[in-house]
Amino acid sequence: MSLVSNYFKKQTKFLLSATQPRQYPNVSFPEIAFIGRSNVGKSSLINAVFMKKLAHISNTPGKTRQINFFNHGDSMMVVDLPGYGFAKISQKEAFQISDLVSQYLTSRENLKKIFVLIDNSLGPKKIDIEMIDSMKQIKQKIIICYTKSDKKIKEKSAFLDNLNTEFENYIVSSKTNENIFEIQKKIFEFL
Ligand SMILES: Nc1nc2c(ncn2[C@@H]2O[C@H](COP(=O)(O)OP(=O)(O)O)[C@@H](O)[C@H]2O)c(=O)[nH]1
Ligand SMILES: [Mg+2]
Numbered sequence: 001m002s003l004v005s006n007y008f009k010k011q012t013k014f015l016l017s018a019t020q021p022r023q024y025p026n027v028s029f030p031e032i033a034f035i036g037r038s039n040v041g042k043s044s045l046i047n048a049v050f051m052k053k054l055a056h057i058s059n060t061p062g063k064t065r066q067i068n069f070f071n072h073g074d075s076m077m078v079v080d081l082p083g084y085g086f087a088k089i090s091q092k093e094a095f096q097i098s099d100l101v102s103q104y105l106t107s108r109e110n111l112k113k114i115f116v117l118i119d120n121s122l123g124p125k126k127i128d129i130e131m132i133d134s135m136k137q138i139k140q141k142i143i144i145c146y147t148k149s150d151k152k153i154k155e156k157s158a159f160l161d162n163l164n165t166e167f168e169n170y171i172v173s174s175k176t177n178e179n180i181f182e183i184q185k186k187i188f189e190f191l
Contacts, residue, residue: 004181004188010073012050014057017066021103025069030191031077031110035101036117037127038064038083041147044174045117046070046080049183054080065089065097067104076191077110085127098134106137112190113141115183120146120171123157132163143186144169150176 018024036042043055050072058068058080068080081104082097089097105114116132118124135142144163150173163169170186172179 004184007073007188007191008049008051008184010075012052012054012070012072012078014054015069015071015077017063017068019066019100021100021107024067024104024108025071025077027071027077028110029071029075029077030112031079031108032113032115032187032190033079033081033105033108033111034115034117035081035131036083036147037085037119037125040083040117040119041174042080042083042117045115045145045147045172045183046078048172048174048177048180049187050078065093067100076187079104079111084131085125102134105135111138111141113143113187114138115143115145116167117145117147120149121151121154123153123155124159124163125157126159129159129163132167142167145183146171147174149173149178 015025016023034042034046043058047053047055054070057063065082070078072078081101118128144167146169149171170179170182172183
């Protein structure tokens with residue numbers, strides 16, 4: 001078995017959910033974060049990469065609006081950020097979540113990479129582009145993952161070419177495991 005596969009077999013444990021910066025874990029492990037529109041397949045991708053059932057936590061009502069921290073193998077922090085584009089929340093709550101997320105993204109010292117997930121069958125939407133634009137300061141940390149590659153492409157997005165020129169990107173599926181190993185190798189590289 002390869003070094004990479006063995007590394008991802010280590011335990012991934014839920015640590016805590018935060019709604020305020022003071023609740024963030026005070027650890028020095030390298031950290032990676034995942035973000036995307038709700039229903040993009042974020043929990044499924046985290047599960048596929050870490051070979052665990054973490055979704056039951058990330059998909060628990062309430063927790064989907066918080067920042068969820070997981071400890072992988074006592075050597076890396078995995079962070080599930082709240083989804084954007086929720087249909088059923090107030091504008092006030094949407095602003096609160098977006099403030100929390102931007103604060104996290106710009107202040108977290110050990111954050112190495114941020115995986116921005118976009119549904120491959122729908123392509124990048126305006127809201128995805130706005131999210132990416134809001135991350136200007138940490139642009140070099142962005143990796144795009146187009147999710148659900150096993151699904152037929154329904155829409156062709158005008159934003160696609162520019163995005164792919166600017167950012168490193170992968171087309172993945174948590175259903176068929178397409179390119180999941182590539183993502184694992186990528187993460188292993190910056191540990
Ligand atoms: N076909 C397909 N469906 C997926 C894939 N990943 C997630 N889904 C489905 O998309 C829905 C949302 O997935 P989930 O991981 O909970 O998304 P989240 O809201 O972003 O955490 C669920 O019904 C999943 O079964 C994939 O790679 N392929
Ligand atoms: Mg989820």
